[in-house]
Amino acid sequence: MFNRKFMEELFKPQELYSKKALRTVYERLAHASIMKLNQASMDKLYDLMTMAFKYQVLLCPRPKDVLLVTFNHLDTIKGFIRDSPTILQQVDETLRQLTEIYGGLSAGEFQLIRQTLLIFFQDLHIRVSMFLKDKVQNNNGRFVLPVSGPVPWGTEVPGLIRMFNNKGEEVKRIEFKHGGNYVPAPKEGSFELYGDRVLKLGTNMYSVNQPVETHVSGSSKNLASWTQESIAPNPLAKEELNFLARLMGGMEIKKPSGPEPGFRLNLFTTDEEEEQAALTRPEELSYEVINIQATQDQQRSEELARIMGEFEITEQPRLSTSKGDDLLAMMDEL
């Protein structure tokens, strides 16, 4: 996942992914490993990832802290792969690129990034049992926002009015009750390659082992047709699919050595529960995954065919020789 080609594609300036596109990339990433997931567990994993990420973006004290969250993710990954110098180097390279590209952005640019990311998550209120248990999420799926704790770095504790004369000298101070219970920020998180990030968002939520459930029933009632993405084919969707094809072409797949074919991940308590969940998932929350078929690019189509050959699919892939229209037609059928 951290190979240079894939990262290069990710770092290109681009618009926010559509929900379909992100789900497709996520599914390919999950299946590009030795891990196998059936549809129900895949949906659940994706829901969990989405809500956890929404939580992290929403609760960032400063918009720039989104970068610290990313550093936390990568620091944790580095802990997992400590013994693999090649991948370690790739992750370090990714960290370096992140710093280079995002380290110099202004607060206003980070605010735009945060606002744009939040558009992706708007109206998603899937309940996650761990969040419910820890009281960071309410029963209606909304996150609990703290009114206490440290203020962001660069912000002062609310409750003070200062008045100045024409010479700029402070002449009066008034304190007022703010309603929250805030304290000053202890220190700023580090944006260096190595350092104390200070922020806890983005660190391992499972530091104490606990089961995680996601609940989709109940939240579907609030999904009015008003907020659903248009599923009419967008003539420019072709561009997005081609981009996805390039992105997936950049993924290197390593065949697992040895007889072990991999492991199947079931996010439910039993296999029966997993099947049941697949059957009862509300219609509007089912994800439409785009099957990328071969494009005209010979090299790409070979790589894509190889990627798709790595895992089981229930139907035979149809090879298409015509251009984008077939891609769109296939999207319609999903």
Add this chain to the structure above:
Amino acid sequence: MFRWERSIPLRGSAAALCNNLSVLQLPARNLTYFGVVHGPSAQLLSAAPEGVPLAQRQLHAKEGAGVSPPLITQVHWCVLPFRVLLVLTSHRGIQMYESNGYTMVYWHALDSGDASPVQAVFARGIAASGHFICVGTWSGRVLVFDIPAKGPNIVLSEELAGHQMPITDIATEPAQGQDCVADMVTADDSGLLCVWRSGPEFTLLTRIPGFGVPCPSVQLWQGIIAAGYGNGQVHLYEATTGNLHVQINAHARAICALDLASEVGKLLSAGNSFAVTGYDLAEIRRFSSV
């Protein structure tokens, strides 16, 4: 100081943008219009007194080149001497409608000529000043449109240079007489405020530098500038001199909106900390005068 009225349900949620609520009061027709952005669409709601919702509709940003539908940055009703126009800004350009949102009277596509591929191109920041509508852009330029008393013959009359960073918000107030000349203030992502006098040509009167955080929201009342910043502070400046008179540690997160009840001089600030705080500007001004 403030009274909580009946809540009005919207059909969809509001996007996490700054200044994301526009209200138009039409007392003669006993109606209030509300406008809220929700991603690629703007929701318009009309309500009767007591907050009874009447009609809701959606507007979309005009399509252009690109993969996904363009995102709307702001929706705002502009009250001009002879008409009211609804203005929508997006990542493609500026759309103007008659006040009920049914007839589009003008479309201005943004020129992304100078922008590097990594730069977001958008319009943001809308205010009416006399018979002009001023709209900010990603480059820091403020576009001034001359609006006729009726009809679609809208003309871009001027481009104001004063900012280098994307405009966040624009505030105006009617000129207070010959002495009080400042009647518009523009704010940007760097926190810089520019104070202007409107006219057939707009004149830059003074600049109030930022201090490293954006100024997402700004208001103007009787020569006082109220500016909300990304560090949770609200500052009050004297518009003509640019002198800082009051600094309030108002919120634990960035300020996302300011609203002013101009007849009574009361100000509200809203922050990302999900608190709303109210201020009496007249009282503060009395307190702070030396």
